[in-house]
Amino acid sequence: MSTLTFLGLDAGFGQKNNSAYIETNEDEGKKLTLIDCGFTVFEQVKAKFDFNSYDKIDIIITHLHNDHAGSLSQLILYLWFNYNKKVRILSKCRNLEKYLEITGTPADSYELQQSAENVEFIKTEHVKYLDAYGFKMTVAGKKIVYTGDTNTLEPFLLYLQGADEFYVDVSRYGGAHLKITDVSEKLKEIESTGTQVYLMHLDDKEFVQRYGTLPAEIEL
Ligand SMILES: [Zn+2]
């Protein structure tokens, strides 16, 4: 069972944006960490979570494509006005502040950090129009590496040593994303070192899952 639970595993034009979460109990209280907040995510999290129950909410944003950040300002505003909660955004995206500003998100409704005690971003290549990042994260006693959207494995290989889980963006057709048939051998090799590989951001789920394991996904 994957440490992260997915709200969706679809590629950009699918029904449920690729997004994951984990709940943890820390010294400061109960924490929700959400990974990406695409345009389908707000409706899902609004239905699923009791936001009053969290002492802390972190949202990691890998890049600014709509299927990863399309309902971010909506969620920040919702938590700020309805729950009086200030979220922490973890991201290195160059235009994130600008993006939140032009969508009318008050600067005091969120806190923005480029890294956290347990999160370090890994710059990758995805499309030429946007800067994109994966990250490594230590959570629930696990070392996790997460690619975000990527067309290369290269920047992540360095971080995989000793990692428990590797979440990797793959697709049937390639292009802005890794093509599963190009990387499946390499992914098997990574698994043979003891890192569990989970495939995500799927343009053709049936096809892609022949090549590996999908993470846990919730039904909503
Ligand atoms: Zn995407």
Ligand SMILES: [Zn+2]
């Ligand atoms: Zn993307």
